Amino acid sequence: MRYGNNKHKEMRKPALLIFLTLALPFMVMFIGCGHKTKAWNTMDKAEELMNSRPDSALTVLSSIEKTSLGDDEEKARYALLMSMALDKNYIDTTSFDVLQPAIDYYLEKGTPDERLRTLYYQGRIFLNQSDFDMAMQSFLKANDLKDECRDSLTYANMLVAQSILNYSSYQMDDYISNNLKASEIYGRLKNNMYRQSSLIKALDGSVALGNRRLSDSILSVVDSLAMLAPDSEDERSLVRQTYLITFEPDAAIAAMLDTISNYSMMNDASKLNVAIGYLKLNQQKKADDVLNLIDTCGETGRSFRYLQIKPEILEANGKYKEALAAYKTYIDAIDLENSKIYYQKTTVAQGLHELKVNHIYSLQKKDKQIWLGLSVVLVLIIIIGFIYYQLRLGKKNRIISEKEQSRLQLENENLQKQNSVLELERHNAQLEFDKQNLASENMKLKISQLESDKHNAELEIEKKNLAAENMELRISQLESEKQKSELELEKKNLAAENMGLRISQLESEKQKSDLELEKQTLVAENMRLKISQLESEGERLKDLLKESELSKPILDAIQERVGILNGLLAAKISGNETYSKPYDTWINQITEDKKSFMDSTRLAFRASYPAFMKYLDDHNLTESELNYVCLYAIGLRGKEISEYIQVKRHYHMSTDIRKKLGLSENDTNLGLHIRNLMKKL
Structure with missing residues (x-):
């Protein structure tokens, strides 16, 4: 067994070496990927502070040394968080120096939320650069992620930023739609200030389109949020002014214009509203005067609303050439914006297509890498499984072979024990039969002796009778009648x-x-008791045979003894010695193979007297000591056991058993103690 274990260990060594050799490249690859520095945990803290305390988040991020950043993912995250911190602290930038690592990494490998944030801040930088076309492309690409992303706040901010471009190109429907979507998201996020601002923008767009029904519905919501967003009062006042001039009657417009005395304190948007109001009241001169106060280079002076109303005011004042030139400028601006919009949509569609193609290609590349890795791992698993299977198969075959040898050896020992038991029983039966024959012969001899003694006594009596007769004859001859009578009396x-x-x-x-x-x-009574005892023992062994929980060697030993007992009983009952032949064979086997008989006896006692055998097991008796005790249990004495087993250390074994059972040399006889103990248990 030790040799088999060493051989098994030697076979495992090359299998382990092969496994480590094949697995080492993958271990290096997995350990090498995903290297993160301490800056990653610092960025976690900054991200937690980003919405509640953006100034602190900026301070935390500024404390990170860029040279200490690890892999591309860590650099990209730092770039995106720093761009977010700058934006939330109202620090506008026109450079991509900060955001570029995020653009390079996230647009190809990022999650939908990471790509959304990157595209949003990319569009904001383009917006700061006044590159509206590129800004719109970034926002449209970001909008394409609406069904995948979960960052609702960034998506709403992107919609508001996109609406600024819609307003500048006079795409009022998109301007209104984007602001209404943003206000709905802000409402779910409980951000009332941003929601109010988006609703005011949507209201301004609906007023510009002349959609009073939509304007009224939005205005009611704006009024309901007035107390929750007091910082938006200036925006609300301006849009209310635009709403009044667009939808209210002339009297209301005139009343509002009468309250204005100083135009220099008004912003350009309010001045444009006043000019439109004067135009509606047919006060063309005042409308023209107010219109000329607007900065044509400013946001309002470049808006489509200004370009649209200017030709009407000039025409109303009789300035037809200027009105025509202004109208042409308005038409050219619309055509330019339409062409830009078409170009933006075409470019964005092409960019999205290329992005999707690149994404699909990237996914295919990743799939190939994954499948390659899985194939290698599968091959590795198959190789290891094959090696393990071979090892297990070899071990299993060895175990089966060893078990088979052990089983055959045990069967051989059981057969020897059974033969010994049969031989011993046959020998005992023969001894008993011889004993009975001797007793019968003794009885016949005694009867014959008694008959001889009786015959001798009769002869002695006859002899005495003859002597007496002779004596009488002599007396009759010598004495008289008196003497005869005395002699007769003496004779009697x-x-x-x-x-x-x-x-x-x-x-x-x-x-x-x-x-x-x-x-x-x-003797006959003893024979009947022994027969009864054998019948009882046979019944008990038959009952034990019915128990399926006993091991096969015990069941075989019991089955054998039951057969021998049945044969012996049949021989004694019927007087036919043919039935006792297996018993004689068994007695001969017992004499030849003592160990087999003792092992069989021990197994039979373990089944018949489990409590008794458990008591001996609890006192740590060895197998040979158990066999020795079982010989005492079947009724043999120490001298008989010594003559049977013929072992020199018989006395030492008896002494060891006494010590384990707690008996001293002066205590009761060991055989008597064992038989009493068996009866008690």
């Missing part, structure tokens, strides 16, 4: 004495016959 006395002696002798012979008969009766 002698005859009575002889009769008494004879009766005493007969009584003594009868007592001897009665004793011998009683002895034969006791």
Whole structure:
């Protein structure tokens, strides 16, 4: 067994070496990927502070040394978080120096939320650069991620930023739609200030389109949020002014214009509203004067609303050439914006297509890498599985072979034990039969002796009778009648004495016959008790055979003993010695193979007297000591056991058993103690 284990260990060494050799490249690859520095945890803290305390988030991010950043993912995250911190602290930038690592990494490998944020801040930088075309492309690409992203706040901010471009190109429907979508998201996020600002922009767009129904519905929501967003009061006042001039009657417009005394304190948007109001009241001159106060280079002076109303005011004041030139400028601006819009949509569609193609290509590349890795791992698993299978198969075959050898050896030992038991039983039966024959012969001899003694007694009596007769004849011859009578009396006395002696002798012979008969009766009774005991033992062994929980060797030993007992009982009952032949064979086997008989006896006792055998096991008796004790249990004495097993250390074994059972040398006889113990348990 030790040799088999060492061989198994030696076979495992090359398998382990092959596994480590094949797995080492993957371990290096997985360990090398995803290297993160301490800056990653610092960025976690900054991201937690980003919405609640953006100034602190900017300070935390500024404390990170760029040279200490690890892989591309860590650099990209730092770039995106720093761009977010700058934006939330109202620090506008026109350079991509900060955001570029995020653009390079996230647009190809980022999650939908990471790509959305990157595109949003990319569009904001383009917006700061006044590159509206590129800004719109970034926002449209970001909008394409609406169904995948979960960052609702960034998506709403992107919609508001995109609406600024819609307003500048006079795409009022998109301007209104984007602001309404943004306000809905802000409402779910409980951001009332941003929601109010988006609603005001949507209201301004609906007023510009002349959609009073939509304007009224939006205005009611704006008014309901007035107390929740007091910082938006200036925006609300301006849009209310635009709403009044667009939808209210002339009297209301005139009343509002009468309250204005100083145009220099108004912004360009309010001045444009006043000019439109004067135009609606047919006060063309005032409309033209107010219009000329607007900065044509400013946001309002470049808006489509200004370009649209300017030709009307000039035409109303009789300045037809200027009105025509202004109208042409308005038409050219619309055509330019339409062409830009078409170009933006075409470019964006092409960019999205290229992005999707690149994404698909990237996914295919990743799939190839994954499949390659899985294939290598599968091959590795198959190789390791094959090696493990071979090892297990070899080990299993060795175990099966060892078990088979052990089983055959055990069966051989059981057969030897069974043969020994049969031989011993046959020998015991033969001894018992011889004993009975001897007893019968002794009885016949005693009867014959008694008959001979009786015959001798009769001859002695006849001899005495003859002597007496001779004596009488002599007496009759020598004495007289008196003497004859005395002699007759003496004769009678002698005859009575002889009769008494004879009766005493007969009584003594009868007592001897009665004793011998009683002895034969006791022998017959002992035989009946032994037969009854054998029947009881046979029934108990049959009951044990019905228990399926016993091991096969125990069941075989019990089955064998049951067969021997049945044969012996049949021989004793029927008087046919043919039935006892297996018993004789078993007795001979017992004499030849003592160990087999003792092992079989131990197994039988373990099944018949489990409590008794458990008691011996609890006192740590060895297998040979158990066999020794079982010989005591079947009724043998120490001297008989010593003669049977023929072991020199018989006395030492008896001493060891006494110590384990707590008996001293002066305590009770060991065989008697064991048989009493077996009866108790």
